Amino acid sequence: MDFAEAQKEALGCTRCALSHSRTRVVFGEGPLNAELFIVGEAPGFNEDGEGSPFQGASGMLLDRLLASVGMRRDQVYLTTLVKCRPPGTPPRSPRPSEVSSCRPYLMVQIAAVDPRVIVALGELATRVLTGRKDPLSRIRGRAVPLDGRYVFPTLSLRKALYTPADRALLISDFGRLPELLAAERPATYETLNVPHQPDDGREPVQPGLW
Numbered sequence: 299m300d301f302a303e304a305q306k307e308a309l310g311c312t313r314c315a316l317s318h319s320r321t322r323v324v325f326g327e328g329p330l331n332a333e334l335f336i337v338g339e340a341p342g343f344n345e346d347g348e349g350s351p352f353q354g355a356s357g358m359l360l361d362r363l364l365a366s367v368g369m370r371r372d373q374v375y376l377t378t379l380v381k382c383r384p385p386g387t388p389p390r391s392p393r394p395s396e397v398s399s400c401r402p403y404l405m406v407q408i409a410a411v412d413p414r415v416i417v418a419l420g421e422l423a424t425r426v427l428t429g430r431k432d433p434l435s436r437i438r439g440r441a442v443p444l445d446g447r448y449v450f451p452t453l454s455l456r457k458a459l460y461t462p463a464d465r466a467l468l469i470s471d472f473g474r475l476p477e478l479l480a481a482e483r484p485a486t487y488e489t490l491n492v493p494h495q496p497d498d499g500r501e502p503v504q505p506g507l508w
């Protein structure tokens with residue numbers, strides 16, 4: 299399945315129960331040559347209405363985070379683990395079976411865009427994209443090299459919206475993205491733990507942190 303086929307199929311998808319709770323499928327958006335790829339958990343109320351990822355207060359926070367590192371949303375590919383809004387107010391988290399059903403679309407998106415860095419927003423996106431079960435508090439802010447790119451786990455936008463301390467951590471994590479985007483693509487399964495400091499004297503690759 300190529301990108302166009304995946305998008306077409308997803309727009310009418312009924313693979314999982316979330317097809318009943320959505321208004322619109324939120325497949326994702328952004329340039330197919332984006333170096334930065336951001337993955338949230340699921341569309342919410344605003345995204346479901348607009349058909350676009352990261353709207354409302356979360357979207358405004360994301361725009362501010364990107365601006366803080368000199369980027370705009372139209373330079374980034376944006377999507378979510380599942381493409382349909384889960385039920386509930388606030389919406390519940392997607393179930394493992396729903397994430398599995400939707401996973402092929404995400405994999406096609408990643409393969410098509412082939413970004414240098416994938417930001418995983420929140421615990422569930424981190425688990426899915428790194429394949430690790432570590433609590434987010436343990437691996438947040440550490441770049442995980444996988445498949446020639448870095449997966450960068452951080453907090454969810456929703457969590458950061460309501461907790462100033464979490465917002466400060468998210469801002470700090472985004473501050474490391476320019477350095478990660480400028481780094482060589484990883485060739486091995488090693489962890490890049492890039493401190494937010496000038497290039498002088500830093501060790502770009504530190505194996506064995508896991």
Ligand code: SF4
Pocket residue numbers: 308311312313314315316317323380381382396399400
């Ligand atoms: S969440 Fe994904 S798998 Fe489930 S119905 Fe929507 S597009 Fe299909």
